[in-house]
Amino acid sequence: MKILVCITHVPDTTSRIAFTDGNTKFDSSGVQYIIGPYDDYAIARAVELKESNGASVTVLNVGGAETEPTIRKALAIGADDAVRVNAAPTDALFVAKQIANVAKNGGYDMILMGRESIDYNGGQVHAMVGELLGIPSLSPVMKLEVDGNAAKMSREVEGGKEFVEVAMPFVAGCQEPIAEWRIPNMRGIMTARTKPLNVVEPVATDEAVAYVKYEQPAPKAGVKMAHSVEELVDLLKNDAKVL
C-alpha cells in the first residue's frame, strides 16, 4: 500500500498573529512553525497503517526551503520519504494542482491530509485534489480502517457521524480522533536526517485568488464582571438583550 500525506507548515497555534508592510504580509518574525495539527493526525494514522498493514508513506509539502525542518519532523514521525514542491502555497487551487501533479503518476492508494490548514482555514484542498484526480474525497474523517482494497471510515456530518465504505484510491481530510498524535523519538530524528527529500519545481497555473490586505479584529470592549447571578441575568437581559 502506498500512502501520500500532505502537510502544511503553519504558525504554532499560540503564535501572535501580526502583519507587516502596510498590512499586506504576515509577520513571521519570532513565529515558531509546526506541522498543521490536523495534518499531524493524517501522518499519525498513515504511520499506524504502515505498522499494522504494511505501507510506504510519502510526505508532501508545497513550500519554500524554510519548510524543510517541518518536513523532517514528519519523516522523524515515521514517513519514509518526502517531496517538497518548491513554491509558496498561494491559494487552495494552486496547492491542489501541485499535489495532483505529484500524485497522478505515483500510484498512491490513499492521499491523507488535515481537514484544513490552521492559517488560512480554507478546507478546500482535499476536494480539489479529489476532483483533479477523478477520485472520491471525504472530510472530516474521524476513523479510517483498511479492509482489502477499500477503506471503512466514519466522517463527521452535521448532527452526528456517518459510516462509509470507499474503494481505494481516495482523498481524506483527517481530524481527531482518527489517530493519536505522535512525537518523534530520538531514533526517528536520527534516521530522518538521511531519508530522501526530493525537491520538485511547481507546475504553472493562473492565479485564482489574491490576498490583498490583512486586518486585525477590533479589540474586545472588555469584560463586564457580574458580582451575583442576578446581576449576570440583568446584563444578559438588558445589556446584551439575548434573554
Next chain:
Amino acid sequence: MSILVVVESSEGKLKKASREAVCYAAQVGGDVIALSLGDTPEAELATLGANGASKVLNVAGSFSSSEEAAVAVSEAMNSIDANLLVMAQSAKADMIGGRVAVKQDAALVSNVVGLPDTTNGFSVKVSIFSSKAFAHVALKKDKKILIVSKNTVDVKEEGGSANVEAFSVSLPDSKVKVTGEEKASGDILLTDAEIVVSGGRGLKGPENWGMVEDLAKTLGAATGCSKPVSDMDWRPHSEHVGQTGIKVAPTLYIAIGISGAIQHLAGVNSSKYIVVINKDEEAPFFKAADYGIVGDAFEVVPKLTEAIKALK
C-alpha cells in the same frame, strides 16, 4: 447576473444559514436561484422566496458523495448561466465547493464574513487564523464561489414565495457507500445553535453534566465541551468545541469551568457574546469574554438556570 445558492435542510426544515446565504446573494444583486439537493418538502423550499430567491431548483434523491453533489451543482450553474455560486459554510459545502471550483475553473473562497466589494474588481473579507485575523481577498476568475460564514447577514423575510421546479441531472455512480449513521446526542445541532452552553474540566466529572444540560434546556441551547473533557471521554467528541473540534458562532456562548486555552478560543471567537463562569478570576477566558462571573460552577449554574426560568 444569475446567482446560484445551494441550500441545505435538516429534518425537512431549511437551515437558518441557508436562508442567510440566499439573503446574502440577494444583497449582492442579481437573479437569485436556489438549488436544493435531497428531500426537502416543496412547500418549505417555496418559502425561500421571502428571502430573495426567484426560483428554487429541486434535485430529488440521496447524495452519498460530494462527487455526485458537485455534478448537480455544476450543471445547475450551467443551466442558469450563473457566474456566482453562494453556499453557507458547512462540512458539506466545503466538500462540494472545491470540486465545483475545479469543474467550473472558478475562484473559490471560504470563511467569507462580508459582502463583496466591487469598486475595483471583486473582493471579499474572510476570516483567517481561526478568526484571529481577517484578509481581503480578490477573486480573479470570471466564475466565483463564496462559502459564507454564519451570521454574515441578517435573515430578511419580505413575503412572496418562490416557484419550485424539479431539476433533473444524470449523476455518476457513487464510489462512496453509506453504511450507517449515528446521531449526536441532544436535540439542537451544535453548529446551528443560537445559544451554546459548554463545560470544561472545572465540572470535575461526567456525572456533573446534568446542570449543564438543565441550563441548556432552559435556554434552548446546544451543549458543548472543551478538548480535555472529550479526550477523557466525559463527553462525546461530537461536542468538542475548539481548534481541532467543532467551530461555533452562536449569538450567546456560555463557558462553564473552561480556562480558555487559545485552542478553545479558536473555536468560539466568532460568537457574538461570550459569558464565562469560572472560580479562578485569573482564567484567561475572562479576557476574551463579554460577561463574566467569578464563582463555583456548582453554585452559579443551578442559580442561573432558576433565574432564567423565572424570567420566562
